[in-house]
Amino acid sequence: MRTQVGIVGAGPAGLMLSHLLHLHGIESVVLECRSREYVEHRVRAGVLEQGSVDLLRRTGIGERLQREGMRHEGIELRFDGESHRVPMTELTGRAITVYGQQEVVKDLIAARLAAGGSVLFEAEAVRLAGLDSQSPVIHFRRDGRDEQLHCDFVAGCDGFHGVSRGAVPDGVLRTYERTYPFAWLGVLAAAPPAVDELVYANHERGFALYSLRSPEISRLYLQVPPDEDIAAWPDERIWAELRTRLETVAGWSLNEGPVLEKSITPMRSFVVEPMQWERLFLAGDAVHIVPPTGAKGMNLALADVALLGDAFAAWYGQHRTDLLDGYSAAALRRVWRAQHFSWWMTSMLHRLEKDDPYEAKLRAATLRYVVTSPAYATSLAENYVGLPEV
Ligand SMILES: Cc1cc2nc3c(=O)[nH]c(=O)nc-3n(C[C@H](O)[C@H](O)[C@H](O)COP(=O)(O)OP(=O)(O)OC[C@H]3O[C@@H](n4cnc5c(N)ncnc54)[C@H](O)[C@@H]3O)c2cc1C
Structure with missing residues (x-):
């Protein structure tokens, strides 16, 4: 041939x-x-x-x-019981x-x-x-x-x-190369997303991401230890942990549904x-x-x-x-x-297994800076939507 x-x-x-x-x-x-x-x-x-x-x-x-x-046109950052939108399109046109x-x-x-x-x-x-x-x-x-x-x-x-x-x-x-001391447990669920945009949550128990694939399908992620066994995560535990890390804003709750697929990906x-x-x-x-x-x-x-x-x-x-x-x-x-x-x-949003209090304070300061400084928010936004020229 x-x-x-x-x-x-x-x-x-x-x-x-x-x-x-x-x-x-x-x-x-x-x-x-x-x-x-x-x-x-x-x-x-x-x-x-x-x-x-x-x-x-x-x-x-x-x-x-x-x-x-x-x-x-935006993503949401959730931390300290607050929710902040990064308006990507307003900041970058993309x-x-x-x-x-x-x-x-x-x-x-x-x-x-x-x-x-x-x-x-x-x-x-x-x-x-x-x-x-x-x-x-x-x-x-x-x-x-x-x-x-x-x-x-x-x-x-x-x-x-x-x-x-x-x-x-x-x-x-x-x-x-660099390996990280955590992995992501990814879940595909037959549940209408409770969000219109991706939610990146920083929580003391670890990172969580709420995203979507269609008006009927949610895609959710949880930070887990790197050597975690998927068998340790029955669906009920997954939903309970997602609720803890994501339902931190008054009056907001996620939609649950049958888990179609779940897997753990190293970082x-x-x-x-x-x-x-x-x-x-x-x-x-x-x-x-x-x-x-x-x-x-x-x-x-x-x-x-x-x-x-x-x-x-x-x-x-x-x-x-x-x-x-x-x-x-x-x-x-x-x-x-x-x-x-x-x-x-990754560094801004995840917690370490043996968390150094100094690192935790730096993460909090970085998140606060992103949501208060238009320049820093624009930097996040332009990288996220993709820079036309590098
Ligand atoms: C489990 C997992 C989850 C991910 N989740 C996300 C995510 O949520 N968000 C995100 O942005 N990115 C994610 N990624 C990364 C993203 O999916 C990859 O960057 C993307 O797939 C890269 O595309 P690729 O074509 O380079 O490689 P791949 O998509 O890996 O394609 C490589 C292909 O080569 C084939 N192949 C391998 N060896 C041979 C061989 N010897 N002969 C013939 N064929 C071969 C494989 O079967 C595969 O089809 C994830 C990656 C993985 C592995």
Whole structure:
């Protein structure tokens, strides 16, 4: 099998890249180890920055997003029994849109298949070879058979646990990382949201986030210890803890309903540099992870491949190498801005297991500053909705 760009991974990064390449007349094949059913129902992120929405619309993927996505012009910060709205659109002129990652994935798969694109499900890349030659090869397994995909370039869009990053020789990549002493218990519930905008709550028992996926579905998160067992969280305990941390404002209560899904996600900051080696280009979670507090993961994945799509177009269309050569540096500028913002939001809103009273006072002072200083609120808002230029 041969193509121009071999893409490993059918998450937001790999699928969007394949779509962008198609629009530029460049062929690609996407290899995905999971089934179509699995990737279309994998519940993860749900906040799209304005730039991501613009990209999806500009490239013809925005029809259902336009209909079903929920535009939010602010977020709420809840602490000390008070509630404060950060009016993002008033401060920045931009907004976010709530639309589940699995919906973005569904829309992209539908567009690729309708255009005759090649997305091979249950095809696991096992080894990348010849990355420092003109014709790299992706060795993959499908239906119990070993197959090869020959290409001009490989795009490693296979997430944190993928195979691509590991194909770079030792000593080339530098890793920057931080793990946090807590995790998030995420809950999807069939309960009409009691809020119109996301509520970020800082409570002495830990952080909680109230968000939504549709007028019928709520998405809620609780800070839990990093090694927590999901079995320790029957639904009743989850709702009781959510009530304690979120019902801190007089007269307000959350809506409960059947829990459709629950899982625990570790919190990690992680960046690998550079995002390229020879003919391998890495994008999305394969090279960087942020704690989800800033809602940046999926947005960064889309921003990476927007750059990569233009870079491949310049290479194939005009024999230009400058954009491919500059890809890593350009992408990393946005990645590090998002790293800082995600770390900052996480530090401001979570409590530590063995809480240092000094740290707790700093968190309180930071929250108070955000809700009293227009300059500080604008800084939060412009990062949250996504900076057009970094
Ligand atoms: C459990 C979880 C919850 C999250 N929650 C949030 C959230 O609430 N808010 C937020 O902003 N962000 C969240 N994120 C982050 C966000 O979902 C990611 O940043 C986003 O998925 C990145 O997209 P991607 O395309 O780079 O990687 P992925 O979406 O991980 O896609 C990679 C794809 O590669 C495939 N793959 C892996 N290895 C191979 C292989 N060897 N061969 C072929 N295919 C392979 C995988 O199956 C997957 O489909 C969450 C992430 C996780 C893991």
